Amino acid sequence: MERLDAFMARANAAYYATHDPFADFTTAPEISQVFGELLGLWAAVTWQAAGSPAPVALVEAGPGRGTLMADALRAIRRTVPAFGAALRVHFIETSAALRERQRAMVADAAWHDGLDGVPEGPLLLIANEFLDALPIRQFVRTGQGWAERYVREGAFVVTDHEASAVGAPGAAGEGDIVERGEAALAFVATVARRVAEAGGAALILDYGPAESAPGDSLQALRDGQFADPLAEPGSADLTAHVDFASLAGAAARAGAAVHGPIPQGMFLARLGLFQRTDRLARTQKPARAAALIDAARRLAEPAAMGRLFKAMAITHPALPAPEGFAA
Numbered sequence: 107m108e109r110l111d112a113f114m115a116r117a118n119a120a121y122y123a124t125h126d127p128f129a130d131f132t133t134a135p136e137i138s139q140v141f142g143e144l145l146g147l148w149a150a151v152t153w154q155a156a157g158s159p160a161p162v163a164l165v166e167a168g169p170g171r172g173t174l175m176a177d178a179l180r181a182i183r184r185t186v187p188a189f190g191a192a193l194r195v196h197f198i199e200t201s202a203a204l205r206e207r208q209r210a211m212v213a214d215a216a217w218h219d220g221l222d223g224v225p226e227g228p229l230l231l232i233a234n235e236f237l238d239a240l241p242i243r244q245f246v247r248t249g250q251g252w253a254e255r256y257v258r259e260g261a262f263v264v265t266d267h268e269a270s271a272v273g274a275p276g277a278a279g280e281g282d283i284v285e286r287g288e289a290a291l292a293f294v295a296t297v298a299r300r301v302a303e304a305g306g307a308a309l310i311l312d313y314g315p316a317e318s319a320p321g322d323s324l325q326a327l328r329d330g331q332f333a334d335p336l337a338e339p340g341s342a343d344l345t346a347h348v349d350f351a352s353l354a355g356a357a358a359r360a361g362a363a364v365h366g367p368i369p370q371g372m373f374l375a376r377l378g379l380f381q382r383t384d385r386l387a388r389t390q391k392p393a394r395a396a397a398l399i400d401a402a403r404r405l406a407e408p409a410a411m412g413r414l415f416k417a418m419a420i421t422h423p424a425l426p427a428p429e430g431f432a433a
């Protein structure tokens with residue numbers, strides 16, 4: 107018997123070590139180069155608002171293929187070369203196979219297993235579809251109170267332990283499930299503490315509701331299809347919705363300012379997704395131009411990735427609301 111978070115951590119470590127996750131799912135930076143370019147420019151403008159500290163760490167958590175950072179650096183060097191000169195790229199990545207992919211895209215980065223390895227000092231951190239991969243716990247409401255879900259031989263079992271770890275679940279009804287992503291909470295609290303102490307900002311993009319809600323959001327993608335999350339650990343990508351409201355609370359308690367979450371579509375549109383895409387499309391052959399415009403729509407339209415995905419920023423409290431978050 108294994109607690110769900112332990113199962114999920116083990117399954118995902120095996121999955122990311124042995125699979126090309128991008129055969130199973132497509133993330134925003136793989137959809138359009140404009141995504142990474144806009145986030146790079148967001149970091150550059152935020153860096154200027156923070157007083158242009160040098161040196162500064164540009165950190166990405168869970169960089170996947172390295173596409174986002176490669177696109178970001180290209181836009182930064184063209185548009186804000188002083189930021190390009192001041193920054194050092196740090197990747198937080200546990201998969202050796204993906205580190206190799208990232209090295210091919212961004213040769214002069216430093217790699218770390220966690221935030222601890224990133225040197226002290228001001229930082230700009232980006233995490234796209236990182237927190238959804240971190241392990242969660244689930245609790246189910248029974249007639250006798252809350253019980254925690256464990257995994258045994260490919261099925262959920264419920265303990266009869268009093269799961270006192272769940273806070274104030276008053277309104278829940280029997281059978282309701284609540285989730286808690288302790289790893290994501292700990293990561294965000296550490297980021298927020300560092301930003302509050304040393305300066306800078308973090309930008310988190312991921313999917314999940316703006317308000318915490320009960321429900322089982324654990325999902326598995328195997329060979330590009332939704333699959334049983336408990337079957338064949340390591341063969342599927344396991345994710346869960348990110349609980350933005352809890353993360354915002356953790357960041358605020360750590361002394362940082364929190365902006366958003368707002369829908370990804372709104373955030374990207376405010377950063378100029380469509381203008382930049384149009385400008386780029388005008389320089390391309392018709393088929394490629396049409397593909398770029400389709401890609402921008404996919405990122406921003408509510409029925410695609412524009413609404414379920416959210417953007418949230420965590421900043422030093424003295425900074426103004428960052429680009430895209432100001433009303």
Ligand code: SAH
Nearest residue numbers: 122133168169170198199200201234235239
């Ligand atoms: N941000 C990328 C990839 C998202 S996939 C994109 O948008 O395309 C999730 C990434 O997080 C992968 O790079 C995976 O190896 C990494 N990852 C998953 N769990 C991790 C952990 N506990 N610590 C560090 N990296 C992790």
